[in-house]
Amino acid sequence: MIFSPLPGTPTVTQGFGQNKEIYQQYGYLGHNGFDFGCPEGTKVFAPHDGVCTVKDDGATGYGKYVVIDGPTRRSLLGHCSQITVKNGQSVSQGDPVALSGKTGSSTGPHLHWTFKILKNGVVQNKNNGFDGAMDCSEVTRLWQQQNVHQHAQYTDAAKPYLSMTFQPNQIIKNTTGA
Numbered sequence: 368m369i370f371s372p373l374p375g376t377p378t379v380t381q382g383f384g385q386n387k388e389i390y391q392q393y394g395y396l397g398h399n400g401f402d403f404g405c406p407e408g409t410k411v412f413a414p415h416d417g418v419c420t421v422k423d424d425g426a427t428g429y430g431k432y433v434v435i436d437g438p439t440r441r442s443l444l445g446h447c448s449q450i451t452v453k454n455g456q457s458v459s460q461g462d463p464v465a466l467s468g469k470t471g472s473s474t475g476p477h478l479h480w481t482f483k484i485l486k487n488g489v490v491q492n493k494n495n496g497f498d499g500a501m502d503c504s505e506v507t508r509l510w511q512q513q514n515v516h517q518h519a520q521y522t523d524a525a526k527p528y529l530s531m532t533f534q535p536n537q538i539i540k541n542t543t544g545a
């Protein structure tokens with residue numbers, strides 16, 4: 368199971384697949400992740416285990432962001448005010464990795480989260496209209512009443528995702544948006 372990068376009951380200000388008209392310029396069918404409205408400086412946690420890559424787009428793109436690559440999954444956490452892990456650092460699920468902000472192309476303080484499935488280091492479902500990004504709300508531990516702690520139990524809803532049995536060209540159906 369993956370965690371929401373924000374504990375508690377974070378407000379989703381833009382869901383996956385929304386606002387097609389804005390995102391078609393990037394070649395996407397809609398928003399390629401989740402946006403959470405949160406005050407600048409909110410602590411951001413690793414949705415899953417992985418190795419961190421720290422990046423900075425400056426005033427454009429995702430601004431200050433961190434990419435976390437695990438064996439089977441990748442998360443990008445964008446528009447941060449500060450990345451609190453080092454480049455190449457290994458983190459466990461639930462570890463703090465950043466402070467949220469409004470860096471890069473952002474109209475206000477929020478956290479952007481893109482989630483992709485990896486297989487042998489390669490993003491799967493690249494042709495799904497979102498460059499492989501997927502709506503992970505179905506396999507994410509419930510936003511509500513979420514406690515951040517490591518090594519959570521998996522639930523039945525996560526089994527198809529965790530089995531990694533889909534074909535290379537198979538499109539995982541997005542449950543919202545396009």
Ligand SMILES: [Zn+2]
Binds near residue numbers: 381402480
């Ligand atoms: Zn976003």
